[in-house]
Amino acid sequence: MQHRFFWIAVGVLALAYPILTMPFPVYQRLGALVLLAAIGASAWNVVGGYAGQVSVGHAIFFGIGAYSAVLGYHYLGLPPILGVPLGMIVCIAIAAVIGVPTLKLSGHYFSMATIAVAELVRVLVPTFDSLGGAQGLSGPTLPRTVLDLSFTSAMPYYYLFLTVLVAILFVTWRIENSRMGFYLRAIKDSERAARSLGVEAGRYKLYAYMLSAAMTAMAGGLYLTMIGFVDPESGFGILISVKMLIMAALGGAGVLFGPLVGALILVPLEEISNSLLGGKGAGITYVVYGAIIIIIARFLPNGLLALLKPTQVKPADAPNGSPVGAGEKHAA
Amino acid sequence: MSNTLLQVIVSGLLLGAVYALFSSGLTLIWGMMNVVNFAHGEFVMLAMYVAFMVYTSLGLGPAASVPIAAMALAAVGMASYFLLVRHIMKGPMLAQILGTFGLSLFLRYSAFWWFGSDFRTLPDTLVGSPFQFAGLRLDAPRLLAGVVALFVTLGLHLILTRTSLGSRMLAVSEDATAAQLMGIRPERMQAAAWGLAAGATGIAGALIATFFYTSPTVGETLAIVAFVTVSLGGFGSVPGALVAGLLIGLVESVSAYKLGPVYKDVVVYSLFVLVLWCRPQGLMGKM
Numbered sequence: 001m002q003h004r005f006f007w008i009a010v011g012v013l014a015l016a017y018p019i020l021t022m023p024f025p026v027y028q029r030l031g032a033l034v035l036l037a038a039i040g041a042s043a044w045n046v047v048g049g050y051a052g053q054v055s056v057g058h059a060i061f062f063g064i065g066a067y068s069a070v071l072g073y074h075y076l077g078l079p080p081i082l083g084v085p086l087g088m089i090v091c092i093a094i095a096a097v098i099g100v101p102t103l104k105l106s107g108h109y110f111s112m113a114t115i116a117v118a119e120l121v122r123v124l125v126p127t128f129d130s131l132g133g134a135q136g137l138s139g140p141t142l143p144r145t146v147l148d149l150s151f152t153s154a155m156p157y158y159y160l161f162l163t164v165l166v167a168i169l170f171v172t173w174r175i176e177n178s179r180m181g182f183y184l185r186a187i188k189d190s191e192r193a194a195r196s197l198g199v200e201a202g203r204y205k206l207y208a209y210m211l212s213a214a215m216t217a218m219a220g221g222l223y224l225t226m227i228g229f230v231d232p233e234s235g236f237g238i239l240i241s242v243k244m245l246i247m248a249a250l251g252g253a254g255v256l257f258g259p260l261v262g263a264l265i266l267v268p269l270e271e272i273s274n275s276l277l278g279g280k281g282a283g284i285t286y287v288v289y290g291a292i293i294i295i296i297a298r299f300l301p302n303g304l305l306a307l308l309k310p311t312q313v314k315p316a317d318a319p320n321g322s323p324v325g326a327g328e329k330h331a332a
Numbered sequence: 333m334s335n336t337l338l339q340v341i342v343s344g345l346l347l348g349a350v351y352a353l354f355s356s357g358l359t360l361i362w363g364m365m366n367v368v369n370f371a372h373g374e375f376v377m378l379a380m381y382v383a384f385m386v387y388t389s390l391g392l393g394p395a396a397s398v399p400i401a402a403m404a405l406a407a408v409g410m411a412s413y414f415l416l417v418r419h420i421m422k423g424p425m426l427a428q429i430l431g432t433f434g435l436s437l438f439l440r441y442s443a444f445w446w447f448g449s450d451f452r453t454l455p456d457t458l459v460g461s462p463f464q465f466a467g468l469r470l471d472a473p474r475l476l477a478g479v480v481a482l483f484v485t486l487g488l489h490l491i492l493t494r495t496s497l498g499s500r501m502l503a504v505s506e507d508a509t510a511a512q513l514m515g516i517r518p519e520r521m522q523a524a525a526w527g528l529a530a531g532a533t534g535i536a537g538a539l540i541a542t543f544f545y546t547s548p549t550v551g552e553t554l555a556i557v558a559f560v561t562v563s564l565g566g567f568g569s570v571p572g573a574l575v576a577g578l579l580i581g582l583v584e585s586v587s588a589y590k591l592g593p594v595y596k597d598v599v600v601y602s603l604f605v606l607v608l609w610c611r612p613q614g615l616m617g618k619m
Contacts, residue, residue, distance in 0.1 A: 054426055101609040107425060108368050112563055113608040119556060120601035127594055238556070242433060249430045283445030283548075286437055293434030298416055301423030301430075 014162060018155040029154040034267045035161035036222060040240075041247035041259030042168050043215030048245060049254035050172075050181065051208040052188030053103065056241050057114030060098075060121050061091045061213040063235030065220025067125075070137045070230055079147040080139045080228075084221030088214040095213035096206065103205045106191065115238065122236035136231025139224055149225045157226045164222065165260070168215055173256055175211075184208055188254070216244075250296050252303030261304055265292070339468055340589045341582060346478035348581020352574040353481035354536035354554065355561035356488055357529035363568015364505040364525045367421055367428050371412070371436035373555025374443075375530055379405050379537020380546040381443060384452055386538075393458045394476065394542055401538035402531045409530020413523045436551070444548035451545040459542050477539035482574075484535055489570045491528065501525050560604045566614025575615060 021027035040062060047053050068087030072078035102113045126134040143150035151157065175181045183204045186194035195201050224230055234240075244259075247266055252258030269289055300306055358372045369375075382404050383397035390396060412435060420431040460472030492498040503511040504521040512518055544550070561580055565572030580600060588596035607614065 048426075054429065056429070105608065105612055108362070108366070108567070109608065109612045111368070111425075111429070112559060113605070113612075115556075115559065116563070116601060116604040116608050120598070120605050123597040123601055127598065238552075245426070246430060246433065249426045253426050283441045286441035287445060290434045290436070290438030290441060293430055294416060294438060297423070297427045297431030297434055298419050301420065301427035 018158045025154065028158060030268060030271055032154045032157040032161055032226065033271065034263050035158065035165050036219065036226065037243070037247060037267045038260040038263040039161060039165050039168060039222065040216060040219035041244045041251075041263055042165065042172060043212050043219055044244035045212075045248045045253060045255075045259050046172060046175070046215065047205075047208045047212040049248055049252075049258065050176065050188065051184040051205055052254070053205060053209070054111050054245070055114040055209075055212075056111045056238070056245060057116075057118030058212070058216050058244050059236045059238065059240035060118045061095070061216035062220035062223070062240050062244075063121065063125070063230070063232075064091050064094065065217030065222075066224040066230040066235045067131065067137070067220075068217070069221040069224040070139050071131070073139050074132075074137055079145065079149065080225045081147065081149050081221070084218055084225075087217040087221050091213040091217035092210045095210040099206045099209045103202065103209060114241075118236060118241060119238065122232055122238075125232045125236060132231070134232060136229060136234070139228040141228075150228065154226075157222075161222060164218060168218075169256060169260075171211075171215075176256060180204060180207065185254075246293060249303060250293065252305035255303065255305045258303050258305050265304075335467055337586075337589070340585045342468055342470070343474070344582040344585030345578055346474045346581070347585065348578035349478035349481040349485075349574075350474075350536065350540060350577075351557055351561050351581055352485050352577025353477075354533055354540070355558040355565070355573045355577055356485050356570050357533035357536075358558045359562045359565065359568055359570060359573045360488070360492075360525060360529040360532075362562065364501060365417075365421060365522060367417060368432065370429060370432040370555070371439060372533065372558055373551030373553070374436045374439035375405055375408065375533045375551075376537040376540065376554050377443060377546070377548065377551035378408060378439060379534040380541040380544075380550065381447060382534070383538040383541035384454065384546050387454055387458065393454075394538060397538040397541070398480070398535050401534040403534070405534025405537070406527040406531035409526040409533075410523050412530075413526040417526065418519065418522070436555075440548050440551060447548065449548060451547045453545050454542055471543065473539075473542040477542065480535065480539055484532055485570060485574045488528070488532055489574075492570060497524065560600060562614075563604060563612075564607050564614055566616040569614065569616045572614055572616030 017031050018028050021031065040058075043061075044055065044058050048055050048058075065084065065087040068090060069080040069083035072083030072086065073080050098117055102110060102117065105113050125131050131137070140148045140150055149156070149160070175184075183194065183199045183201075186197070186199055187201050187205060191201050220235065227234075243266075247262030248259040249262070250258075250265060251261030251263075266289065269285060269292075272285060296304065354372075354376050357375070358369060361367055361369050361372075379401040382401040383394070386392055386397040386400055416431055416435060420428050456473075458473070459476055462469055462471050464470075492502065500511070500516045501521045501524065503514065503516055504518045508518040511521070540554075557580070561573055561576045564580065565574070565576030580603070583603065584596050584600055587599040591599070
């Protein structure tokens with residue numbers, strides 16, 4: 001019973017938040033940004049958390065999502081939101097192409113290869129004038145119809161992002177409890193063992209990667225509808241990829257609500273630096289940001305939500321600092 | 333061969349030697365401990381600020397700043413090992429990325445807060461003025477950096493392969509338990525590896541500061557170059573990093589000259605992607 005009340009309370013609070021913060025537009029905006037970051041990090045979580053394939057190059061899908069939304073407007077005059085499904089389809093295709101050679105690698109090699117591909121795209125984009133070059137592209141400055149989703153208040157974005165986040169979490173939850181979810185966790189624990197039991201690891205990793213890519217493209221497209229501008233750095237920069245990873249890992253990678261918890265902590269911290277302190281103060285906030293990440297990695301390597309789980313049986317500690325297979329070892 | 337092309341090749345190789353130097357620390361840590369240090373670029377950045385402070389407070393050039401930066405960074409490296417890396421090594425890979433990336437943000441913005449965001453440069457004449465040699469124009473700071481880089485990389489390689497310390501480190505990296513049974517303390521060896529790697533990075537940073545701008549965010553740019561070098565050379569291989577560094581410096585200069593500066597990064601990153609897809613163990617690495 002207690003659980004049910006808790007979830008109802010969370011739901012009501014999430015729905016009422018923009019109304020409660022009506023007099024403070026800054027907080028409405030903050031709420032929308034938290035949800036947007038949670039969408040991106042939850043998308044990453046499908047392949048990075050559940051399947052244990054630590055991608056540090058998801059910015060490529062985020063950027064394609066954002067660019068598809070803006071290019072549809074720029075060349076065809078479409079409302080940016082209509083470019084989002086297109087971006088998702090493109091990303092599924094690109095994920096299939098990149099995924100086949102990249103997912104053959106494991107551990108750090110996979111992470112490095114994802115960085116490599118994303119960085120290649122980041123330096124390629126500015127060389128195309130049709131993509132706006134290094135200056136980037138802007139969405140509609142003035143709303144032509146309501147479909148342009150260009151609002152001065154953050155409230156409509158908040159509800160849009162909330163709907164999308166709930167949808168993504170629902171899909172993830174269904175996967176978590178499906179055959180595929182079990183396969184992915186088996187692959188994460190030991191790919192070799194999973195294969196020997198007949199799991200087609202390569203295929204399921206690719207499915208997870210493609211699904212995660214499509215969801216990340218959605219995050220990119222939504223980012224563009226709200227911010228209305230994208231350039232190579234804000235679309236494809238390595239920081240975009242790293243932030244998704246950090247938020248998911250901070251809350252708990254491979255845990256349904258992990259990315260949301262991470263976003264709830266890190267996004268406000270980041271926004272405080274931008275809006276309240278500014279200038280020199282920004283440095284101090286990021287020092288704190290870095291310190292929080294270090295402390296979580298040091299003391300809660302499985303994320304904050306690991307605190308809530310009933311105490312697990314700890315696997316016998318490896319001999320002091322044994323590096324053997326450290327890349328493959330994942331806590332249960 | 334035209335004189336310009338020769339000039340481009342020589343400057344590319346000099347640049348490549350420096351790439352090799354600041355990547356050898358990263359490859360050493362990776363090979364020894366299977367940890368990717370995402371704060372590596374920030375180590376270089378700290379060393380550059382050390383060189384800057386040595387100049388502003390003592391008025392001295394690289395003769396003083398190189399050893400000071402090497403010692404300072406070796407201390408930073410060992411402190412990072414004892415306070416953070418030692419613990420996160422046992423955790424999942426994600427915790428390692430999280431931890432070292434957190435360290436990178438922490439160091440980058442501490443520098444931002446302490447030194448401000450201004451770009452700083454050391455005076456051009458600190459090392460010496462450019463001179464002509466066999467029809468080539470050579471920048472003294474770059475020449476010094478390139479030559480020292482070659483010697484330090486070679487020295488690092490010799491320490492690893494020819495000394496008792498190096499053998500003990502390799503023993504720990506192959507099998508920590510077996511090494512412990514032989515009376516080697518794994519933690520001490522790993523700390524020594526961090527000290528050695530960060531010290532080499534310190535030398536690199538102090539030298540780079542003589543011809544490159546210093547700013548809190550410079551590490552971000554340099555870290556990616558180090559990742560490319562390490563992947564190409566083979567994770568864990570110091571000679572591999574040397575060959576790869578020279579190759580990347582060469583490819584970068586020649587493609588900037590032939591195709592234009594905009595495309596030099598495209599060529600380098602394409603190489604990065606192709607190597608990881610086709611030969612993930614790199615030119616000289618073991619899987």
